[in-house]
Amino acid sequence: MEATTLITLQWSDWWQLFQHFIGLSMLSVGGAISTLPEMHRFLVEQHHWLSEAQFTASVAIAQAAPGPNVLFIALLGWNIGVNAGGYLTGMLGVLICMFGILLPSTSLTYLAAGWLGRNAGMPAVRAFKQGLAPIVIALLIATGWIMASAHPAGEWHLWLVTMVASILIWRTRIHMLWLIFAGALLGWFGFI
Amino acid sequence: MSAQHSSPRSPLDLFVSFTLIALQGFGGVLAIVQREIVEKKCWLTPEEFVEEWAVAQIMPGPNVVNLSLMIGARHFGLRGALAALAGMLVLPLLIVLLLGILYTEFAHHPGVVGAMRGMGAVAAGLIIATGLKMFAGLAHNPLGKALSGFFGVACFAGIALFHVSLPIVLLGLGLPACILVYRKLRLSR
Numbered sequence: 001m002e003a004t005t006l007i008t009l010q011w012s013d014w015w016q017l018f019q020h021f022i023g024l025s026m027l028s029v030g031g032a033i034s035t036l037p038e039m040h041r042f043l044v045e046q047h048h049w050l051s052e053a054q055f056t057a058s059v060a061i062a063q064a065a066p067g068p069n070v071l072f073i074a075l076l077g078w079n080i081g082v083n084a085g086g087y088l089t090g091m092l093g094v095l096i097c098m099f100g101i102l103l104p105s106t107s108l109t110y111l112a113a114g115w116l117g118r119n120a121g122m123p124a125v126r127a128f129k130q131g132l133a134p135i136v137i138a139l140l141i142a143t144g145w146i147m148a149s150a151h152p153a154g155e156w157h158l159w160l161v162t163m164v165a166s167i168l169i170w171r172t173r174i175h176m177l178w179l180i181f182a183g184a185l186l187g188w189f190g191f192i
Numbered sequence: 193m194s195a196q197h198s199s200p201r202s203p204l205d206l207f208v209s210f211t212l213i214a215l216q217g218f219g220g221v222l223a224i225v226q227r228e229i230v231e232k233k234c235w236l237t238p239e240e241f242v243e244e245w246a247v248a249q250i251m252p253g254p255n256v257v258n259l260s261l262m263i264g265a266r267h268f269g270l271r272g273a274l275a276a277l278a279g280m281l282v283l284p285l286l287i288v289l290l291l292g293i294l295y296t297e298f299a300h301h302p303g304v305v306g307a308m309r310g311m312g313a314v315a316a317g318l319i320i321a322t323g324l325k326m327f328a329g330l331a332h333n334p335l336g337k338a339l340s341g342f343f344g345v346a347c348f349a350g351i352a353l354f355h356v357s358l359p360i361v362l363l364g365l366g367l368p369a370c371i372l373v374y375r376k377l378r379l380s381r
Contacts, residue, residue, distance in 0.1 A: 176218075
């Protein structure tokens with residue numbers, strides 16, 4: 001990662017870190033990424049536990065790596081911990097941040113899903129799930145659209161890659177890893 | 193695609209399945225979940241998948257993590273939920289940490305920068321395609337084609353083109369859509 005910043009963390013600081021993520025967990029409707037601005041304000045601007053470069057790199061690496069994007073929070077925790085000492089405090093940072101961001105939301109989802117499952121026949125439950133269905137599908141397409149819009153202006157070949165990839169996945173049974181690999185190769189050799 | 197329904201054999205099966213799904217998920221795991229769980233393993237029908245996704249998305253927390261937890265819980269309760277959750281997170285977490293450590297060395301290599309751009313462009317396409325495929329799950333929706341289409345287009349326009357915030361879109365479109373479905377269900381009784 002970028003040049004390590006040295007910080008000292010007291011137990012009260014670790015506790016504050018845990019509380020921060022516990023609080024954000026319940027606000028993270030639409031995914032943990034939606035609370036990104038608040039994390040940045042707290043971790044980088046207010047407490048200086050992370051450098052700007054470490055924050056940005058954490059998000060970028062988690063996006064490029066396999067697995068759910070929420071793992072950027074593990075990297076944030078890792079960097080905070082490494083800044084505060086070494087790999088051992090790094091692991092502590094990972095655990096504190098991941099448990100903080102996941103414990104409240106997953107508990108709530110587990111309870112809610114159980115309740116919805118037991119009352120699946122209720123008209124209100126059916127209406128809730130089926131009413132939202134077209135909206136969450138459109139939300140997904142909008143997310144892809146926004147990701148594609150992050151391509152710098154005038155980079156039409158990136159748009160072309162996005163379009164071809166979506167048509168191939170939509171219409172054929174080609175394995176997605178081949179497309180990701182092809183995208184990486186095209187990028188590596190500077191074609192896009 | 194076969195219509196038959198199948199289910200995971202054990203929590204271990206869930207753990208392994210979700211680990212493999214997560215490891216294939218570059219830039220968005222949902223596309224892989226949809227293909228593996230609906231098209232290959234048939235643990236959920238397209239309709240069930242859309243409905244589970246609606247709940248997973250509306251709840252706070254990472255959507256695809258919520259989804260895996262719910263699929264696990266459907267079959268083996270708390271044990272299943274934890275197994276699916278662990279599958280989704282444990283191995284990918286270790287890989288991400290490893291990449292984080294390696295990143296220092298290669299962050300500015302032009303090939304790496306380009307490859308990440310290329311992967312990002314493909315990942316955007318995967319997500320769009322997953323959304324397009326999920327339209328199959330609307331076939332029997334009580335809203336009907338025209339209204340489903342209206343809510344879908346309005347939501348896309350709000351989020352993608354006019355950058356309206358998510359809570360406002362969910363309240364402004366989700367609430368009326370749910371009320372409409374509720375009334376249709378009531379009338380059809």
